[in-house]
Amino acid sequence: xxxxxxxxxxxxxxxxxxxxxxxxxxxxxxxxxxxxxxxxxxxxxxxxxxxxxxxxxxxxxxxxxxxxxxxxxxxxxxxxxxxxxxxxxxxxxxxxxxxxxxxxxxxxxxxxxxxxxxxxxxxxxxxxxxxxxxxxxxxxxxxxxxxxxxxxxxxxxxxxxxxxxxxxxxxxxxxxxxxxxxxxxxxxxxxxxx
Amino acid sequence: xxxxxxxxxxxxxxxxxxxxxxxxxxxxxxxxxxxxxxxxxxxxxxxxxxxxxxxxxxxxxxxxxxxxxxxxxxxxxxxxxxxxxxxxxxxxxxxxxxxxxxxxxxxxxxxxxxxxxxxxxxxxxxxxxxxxxxxxxxxxxxxxxxxxxxxxxxxxxxxxxxxxxxxxxxxxxxxxxxxxxxxxxxxxxxxxxxxxxxxxxxxxxxxxxxxxxxxxxxxxxxxxxxxxxxxxxxxxxxxxxxxxxxxxxxxxxxxxxxxxxxxxxxxxxxxxxxxxxxxxxxxxxxxxxxxxxxxxxxxxxxxxxxxxxxxxxxxxxxxxxxxxxxxxxxxxxxxxxxxxxxxxxxxxxxxxxxxxxxxxxxxxxxxxxxxxxxxxxxxxxxxxxxxxxxxxxxxxxxxxxxxxxxxxxxxxxxxxxxxxxxxxxxxxxxxxxxxxxxxxxxxxxxxxxxxxxxxxxxxxxxxxxxxxxxxxxxxxxxxxxxxxxxxxxxxxxxxxxxxxxxxxxxxxxxxxxxxxxxxxxxxxxxxxxxxxxxxxxxxxxxxxxxxxxxxxxxxxxxxxxxxxxxxxxxxxxxxxxxxxxxxxxxxxxxxxxxxxxxxxxxxxxxxxxxxxxxxxxxxxxxxxxxxxxxxxxxxxxxxxxxxxxxxxxxxxxxxxxxxxxxxxxxxxxxxxxxxxxxxxxxxxxxxxxxxxxxxxxxxxxxxxxxxxxxxxxxxxxxxxxxxxxxxxxxxxxxxxxxxxxxxxxxxxxxxxxxxxxxxxx
Numbered sequence: 001x002x003x004x005x006x007x008x009x010x011x012x013x014x015x016x017x018x019x020x021x022x023x024x025x026x027x028x029x030x031x032x033x034x035x036x037x038x039x040x041x042x043x044x045x046x047x048x049x050x051x052x053x054x055x056x057x058x059x060x061x062x063x064x065x066x067x068x069x070x071x072x073x074x075x076x077x078x079x080x081x082x083x084x085x086x087x088x089x090x091x092x093x094x095x096x097x098x099x100x101x102x103x104x105x106x107x108x109x110x111x112x113x114x115x116x117x118x119x120x121x122x123x124x125x126x127x128x129x130x131x132x133x134x135x136x137x138x139x140x141x142x143x144x145x146x147x148x149x150x151x152x153x154x155x156x157x158x159x160x161x162x163x164x165x166x167x168x169x170x171x172x173x174x175x176x177x178x179x180x181x182x183x184x185x186x187x188x189x190x191x192x193x194x
Numbered sequence: 195x196x197x198x199x200x201x202x203x204x205x206x207x208x209x210x211x212x213x214x215x216x217x218x219x220x221x222x223x224x225x226x227x228x229x230x231x232x233x234x235x236x237x238x239x240x241x242x243x244x245x246x247x248x249x250x251x252x253x254x255x256x257x258x259x260x261x262x263x264x265x266x267x268x269x270x271x272x273x274x275x276x277x278x279x280x281x282x283x284x285x286x287x288x289x290x291x292x293x294x295x296x297x298x299x300x301x302x303x304x305x306x307x308x309x310x311x312x313x314x315x316x317x318x319x320x321x322x323x324x325x326x327x328x329x330x331x332x333x334x335x336x337x338x339x340x341x342x343x344x345x346x347x348x349x350x351x352x353x354x355x356x357x358x359x360x361x362x363x364x365x366x367x368x369x370x371x372x373x374x375x376x377x378x379x380x381x382x383x384x385x386x387x388x389x390x391x392x393x394x395x396x397x398x399x400x401x402x403x404x405x406x407x408x409x410x411x412x413x414x415x416x417x418x419x420x421x422x423x424x425x426x427x428x429x430x431x432x433x434x435x436x437x438x439x440x441x442x443x444x445x446x447x448x449x450x451x452x453x454x455x456x457x458x459x460x461x462x463x464x465x466x467x468x469x470x471x472x473x474x475x476x477x478x479x480x481x482x483x484x485x486x487x488x489x490x491x492x493x494x495x496x497x498x499x500x501x502x503x504x505x506x507x508x509x510x511x512x513x514x515x516x517x518x519x520x521x522x523x524x525x526x527x528x529x530x531x532x533x534x535x536x537x538x539x540x541x542x543x544x545x546x547x548x549x550x551x552x553x554x555x556x557x558x559x560x561x562x563x564x565x566x567x568x569x570x571x572x573x574x575x576x577x578x579x580x581x582x583x584x585x586x587x588x589x590x591x592x593x594x595x596x597x598x599x600x601x602x603x604x605x606x607x608x609x610x611x612x613x614x615x616x617x618x619x620x621x622x623x624x625x626x627x628x629x630x631x632x633x634x635x636x637x638x639x640x641x642x643x644x645x646x647x648x649x650x651x652x653x654x655x656x657x658x659x660x661x662x663x664x665x666x667x668x669x670x671x672x673x674x675x676x677x678x679x680x681x682x683x684x685x686x687x688x689x690x691x692x693x694x695x696x697x698x699x700x701x702x703x704x705x706x707x708x709x710x711x712x713x714x715x716x717x718x719x720x721x722x723x724x725x726x727x728x729x730x731x732x733x734x735x736x737x738x739x740x741x742x743x744x745x746x747x748x749x750x751x752x753x754x755x756x757x758x759x760x761x762x763x764x765x766x767x768x769x770x771x772x773x774x775x776x777x778x779x780x781x782x783x784x785x786x787x788x789x790x791x792x793x794x795x796x797x798x799x800x801x802x803x804x805x806x807x808x809x810x811x812x813x814x815x816x817x818x819x820x821x822x823x824x825x826x827x828x829x830x831x832x833x834x835x836x837x838x839x840x841x842x843x844x845x846x847x848x849x850x851x852x853x854x855x856x857x858x859x860x861x862x863x864x865x866x867x868x869x870x871x872x873x874x875x876x877x878x879x880x881x882x883x884x885x886x887x888x889x890x891x892x893x894x895x896x897x898x899x900x901x902x903x904x905x906x907x908x909x910x911x912x913x914x915x916x917x918x919x920x921x922x923x924x925x926x927x928x929x930x931x932x933x934x935x936x937x938x939x940x941x942x943x944x945x946x947x948x949x950x951x952x953x954x955x
Contacts, residue, residue, distance in 0.1 A: 052339060058349040058738035065337040079339060085731075087334040093382070097340055115340050117371055117379070132271050132373035155294035155372040159344070180347035184339065 046071045047192040050079075055183040069188075091116055134163070144168030198524075202579040209576040213475055216482035216569075223485045231397060231490035255396050257290060258425025260388040260409065261654060264418060267384045273419055274375040274386030277412055281390050284404040290389035291758065293376070299758045300360070301345055307750045308346060308355055309719070310711040311702070313362035314689065316355060317710065320717045328353070328717060329727035336732075343367065352725065352739060353718055363699055363763075366659050380657055385422075387658075396427035399434065406431045424654035429643045436917060437493030444912045449473075451908035452507050455901055465514050468581055469507060472573045476506035479569025484562045495558040499566070505541070505878070505909075506570030508902035509534055512885055513574050515898040517583045527578025533888035538571040540829070540884075541877035547821050548870065552810055556870065596893040599940075603891075607944035617850050624853035627864075634863035635812040644917075660780040661695055661764060664804050667776040670797040674751060674771040677797075678703035681774045684798055693779040697765045701752045711746045719744045815866040822873060829880070837887060843946040844883040847939040851879045854938075855931030859923075867923045874924075875931030878906055882935055886943045896940060903936040 047070045054063040067081040076092025090098040090106060097116050100106040118130065133156060134149040149163040157179055164175040176184040223229045262277060264270030282289050304311060312320070319328070332353055335341065345356030361367065371377040376387045392401045405427050413421055456469050480499060484491050512534070516526035545567075548560035606613065654660070667684055671677035681698040688694050702710065718724045719742075729736035752769060760766035768775050778784055784802075826848065833841030855875050859868065882899045889895040910932065913925025 052337070054336065056336075056348050058736075059732075060735045063336055063732065063734075081334075081337050085330070085333050085337060087338060089338055089340055091340070099334075099338060099340070101334065109340065109342055131268060132375075132377060133371065151372075152374050153294065153372050154292075155297060158294065158297065178347070180349070182348060186339065 045194040048190040216478040255426040256392040261422040263420040286404040310707040325724040328724040402431040447912040448909040472510040475573035476570040480566030483565025499562040511901040512898040523581030537881040544877040623857035661777040843942040847883040851935035854934035858930040859927040871927035879935040
């Protein structure tokens, strides 16, 4: 299953992070937004798959997981991890962050508001939502584009040192560098766009 | 040199010296910049000083918060940033400590102890769940892109004990977005939280001047934006503005009224000068005396004290009317000397009663007015030697007025049965009023904050939570560990029903830390614990995790907590090795607070500041009522002894005026401030009745009494317009009591004298 998803991700080259990118353009947000809005595909509903790797300093090998995701402007984000252990994450404006093993076991997560803000800000396409949190730098890219998001405050930087997002018509990869040295890499592929 | 001249020089020298010294003393104290106070809390009695007191902790009072919202989130952020920068650039305002620095301090300080600090939820979870279940849940969290609130990295704390513990301390922490100006999203709206701190007390005028103009300027410039305030400084500034406004209204109103009356009645520059001299002497003596007795005078005292202008000028009116008639200040002075002495003496005696009040504010007011009356009395004595007026005959208008008075009072005095029946009716109405409306000792009468400001506080509370500083539990013990253990016991009893904040949440007792550590080792890091299960599930090498140092660390006690952390938790501000405090979060029903005391809870007590103050007010109301009754009894006997049957006129005037004041002015309930106002009505009515008794009811005494009543009613009538309930109640009752006294005092005088009107020609 894991290999299938990875292979499919590589073939399609699409990612949920397209909207993630849209929201993470700031000070230079206006500039980044206008250039990316022209390139990114606008959609009300997206479905796709993801492959995630977490690099934790005390572990010799990264923790790999994969699954499906959906994003709707009304319904928010659903992040369904299938391998190696099933779990579901649901984020929307009304309920915040909910997590559980399955849909009927979802419980409120006392998660940082900033996490919900980033997910929803990104996926709803509201770039300005994150302007208060990050500054954006455009980095050189061979194909498509690359952006680096750097927190404005040391308080946030303690948690998230930086976020690197890259893609073309859609977001293809997100690298989240944590303040303590741990790192999360996510590769996204969009399967359905409405 | 004649005896009179010697006396004149001696009295004048004494008066001028005393006035000069009072003026210099006032100037020095006021120039020192610390003569006045606006903190409403200093007006109410302080509670048991031995127990922890949160409300008076000045460090907590210095912080304040402003929430800014704009329909456009980005504009809101920009406005909040500009507002914050403007605010902290003001002298006397500084940035609030950086939340990142606090978080880092928390992280570093508690890091060695992270395996012995557990939230209540985590304690329950570890007690009830198996290591397998805990491991599976931890595995899901590891693969989730969204982590819960974390204090330590996954490497240091794979089960996020630190995050859940911190979350339990700061339930709102996860809701606040760490932007440059922290933001809070609620119902689709984003509020920006501007926090700042005053260098001085929020009750100092300089602190208020630094903050309030910035807030007002923002509101004017950005009408689309919404600004909500929270903090002592805003309430103190409003109280200051209210007091200032009322000092201006009452003081200026009294002065204008007095000036107008003097010009209309006396039409003399000398009379105006005499009035100004009396007022100056009275106010300077009052201020100097109060500043001598007290370190600071409250602005509310000054607002109350403004009514002194109306009182002190009464003596001057009696003096001026007599001087004008007799053409000699000295003769007039001698004529009114006895009446003046009895009148001022009895009024001072009435105010002396307030010195026994547990309310510092009332003691201040009593001292202020006592010294003011003394100053007015001395000034009249001084004026008697210097004031000269040519003998004056009544003009046509005055005679017409007196005839009008005669035509009312003389026929009325001849109908004794009617007057007595009306008097009985007034007494019955007062009795009915007391029976119907009962008494109220609600402490909110002392509130000077507007509804807008209170609504702001409620809104901030609903967004960010808050603690109740008026009702809480205190724990007393022989040593720190005993206090912590008792606090933990109390919290465990309270928590199912009431959310609280306690020192033991942050620093548990050593016993609790040992129990937590034991649970953590058993369920998480020990053999067959959740960490082993987790590593097995991940099929990866967990050696670094498993080789961690999980040993128990002793030494985590409240006295080693760094100041930056202690300062962020109000419970630390009032805790010491022998005391701790448990504060309920805002918005909870605590009526049964006392019932939560568990059996055998030695040293635990519930404090209800609001209830205690209301009890104090009730006690003082009863005490003053009895004192007033006693005074009236003694005064009645003294009058009857001094004036025989004619004393009945004085006593009846006082009783009927008091009853009329009660009947007309306490529609809801009788409060302490109504009773205190009755003291004033008593004093003023005695003044009028004594002067009639001493000088007779004639055109001069009636004119002087009418002028005195008019100025007093003017002063107290203006107090009745006050927005502060205390002042308003005081004003209404005194104004109606005086109006009644003005009407009935001549009537009773004539009744007893069998209707003779002693015209002096």
